[in-house]
Amino acid sequence: MSQPWISGNRFSLLENGEQFYPRVFEAIAGAQREVLLETFILYEDKVGKALHAALLEAARRGAQVDVTVDAFGSPDLSVEFVSSLTSAGVRMHVFDPAPRVFARVNYFRRMHRKLVVVDGKRAFVGGINYSADHLADYGPEAKQDYAVEAEGPIVAHIRSFMLSAIAEGRTGRRWFTWRRAHPSVEMLPPAGDADAQFVWRDNRDHKNDIERQYRLAIRLARKRVVIANAYFFPGYAFLRELRKAARRGVEVSLILQGNPDMPIVQTAAAMLYHHLLNGGVQIYEYCERPLHGKIAVVDDEWATVGSSNLDPLSLSLNLEANVMIRDRAFARVVGDSLQRLMRHSCNRVEASKLAESPTWRKLRSFFLFHVLRRYPYWAGRLPAHAPRLAPLLPTEVAATDTVDKQAFP
Known part of the structure; x- marks a missing residue:
């Protein structure tokens, strides 16, 4: 809706x-x-x-x-x-x-x-x-x-x-x-x-509204996508949109945690690195301090700021709210801020420097294609209740x- x-x-x-x-x-x-x-x-x-x-x-x-x-x-x-x-x-x-x-x-x-x-x-x-x-x-x-x-x-x-x-x-x-x-x-x-556009996520009528707006913006991107998100572990459909955008020539950059407040966050996101890097997505780890932001910009046209991470808790469980903004001047402000972050406070992740054993590769592939494809379903099976x-x-x-x-x- x-x-x-x-x-x-x-x-x-x-x-x-x-x-x-x-x-x-x-x-x-x-x-x-x-x-x-x-x-x-x-x-x-x-x-x-x-x-x-x-x-x-x-x-x-x-x-x-x-x-x-x-x-x-x-x-x-x-x-x-x-x-x-x-x-x-x-x-x-x-x-x-x-x-x-x-x-x-x-x-x-x-x-x-x-x-x-x-x-x-x-x-x-x-x-x-x-x-x-x-x-x-x-x-x-x-x-x-x-x-x-x-x-x-x-x-x-x-x-x-x-x-x-x-x-x-x-x-x-x-x-x-x-x-x-x-x-x-x-x-x-x-x-x-x-x-x-004020967009929220609840557990009844607006279960995937925020994710849907993200995916639509990525699908329409023509030049660049920059996403800075603290807890990054989206579903397979979201990852597919990022890779498809990169393959058609869009510069897709992710700013993720390199100095996490919870180590498991970086471990989970790192499971996706090979899949994304091999698809042409650029990954930067913010290392100055813990990243807690949930912000993105697309093509100097569209931007979003809000409370929603790109992980199972935010995309399938929690009550969240973001504002989606179409304004060139504001998008430039967001873009400039994120570019400064990448230039001065981030380390770029290179696929050639990621060590990966054959066993880990098989485990990662299984997780991507069998667990992430189904996580909206299993997340929805967790205990639900009306807001109180x-x-x-x-x-x-x-x-x-x-x-x-x-x-x-």
């Missing part, structure tokens, strides 16, 4: 927490009517506390503030952190609040989106969570990541989606969701020349903390 392309928008690329946090905190602190925020991770570190202060400032001025966090990604918020927000009128929602006894087992089908809409006029979409590891002063483990700030009519569509997610998660009634959310798609005045939101109250945080302290003394 395709989402409409909306014209008249303006986008600004925000790289890492140094650019993202000041803009989003300023927007939230200055909100007059409404703040909608969704995030996978909210930690109670210096970034989380700065967000906390901005949310309080908005709420105390009378803005309605809704914050949605994922139970697995944001498990350790204190009673004081939550109670000060709820006392000021902030409505805190937690996605899939499964009990945590002995281990956090509620891993699959997470709410992985990172979205903000302020006063229905400014939106932020990307992959940056609210944690200090998105800032360079965190050290060698600081993440490289991206987001966009959006203005224009697309913001109303993002706002409508977020209101719908809250309503559906709390009521479970789709008709109620439609009646509440869709009247909020008001016509905002044009802010620029960019066409945009619950209010996050200080008393519930205290009870959860008690359980954790008993399980992990």
Whole structure:
């Protein structure tokens, strides 16, 4: 089910927490009517506390503030952190609040989106969570990541989606969701020349929308494709589109993790290297620090930024959101940023330098052609449930903390 392309928008690329946090905190602190925020991770570190202060400032001025966090990604918020927000009128929602006894087992089908809409006029979409590891002063483990700030009519569509997610998660009634959310798609005045499409992935009606838009853009590419993605392990159809584009003369470049936050990520992606390199795809490993970005550009015409990785979790399980942008000026900004990354912070992977035994080659071939071809099917067989939101109250945080302290003394 395709989402409409909306014209008249303006986008600004925000790289890492140094650019993202000041803009989003300023927007939230200055909100007059409404703040909608969704995030996978909210930690109670210096970034989380700065967000906390901005949310309080908005709420105390009378803005309605809704914050949605994922139970697995944001498990350790204190009673004081939550109670000060709820006392000021902030409505805190937690996605899939499964009990945590002995281990956090509620891993699959997470709410992985990172979205903000302020006063229905400014939106932020990307992959940056609210944690200090998105800032360079965190050290060698600081993440490289991206987001966009959006203005224009697309913001109303993002706002409508977020209101719908809250309503559906709390009521479970789709008709109620439609009646509440869709009247909020008001016509905002044009802010620029960019066409945009807000695309999300869920486990019901939009299971493969983000992947489908990626594959369509690659299929239409004529000059170049550059994809920077932290967790790269897509299905066979996606890999086939990359190889087909390279064979018809498109310069296809992948920027993947060379200094991963989880070693298994690099191991999994490396299983695909020979297959892609032999098909003409160029691979660069970003080695300066962990790559967390989910960003791509095609032909200086099309770009995407969002929360979706290109792996089974994001493409088949998690709730994700990306914005697709058709604008030459913005695509050039993205392209220039990724070119700098490849020139100054990456090592190019050469097929001649990859050692591969005959046994490993057979194993890799089996995995590619028998497992990856079927992964959308087996991923879909993992436990599924309807999105569920619950209010996050200080008393519930205290009870959860008690359980954790008993399980992990």
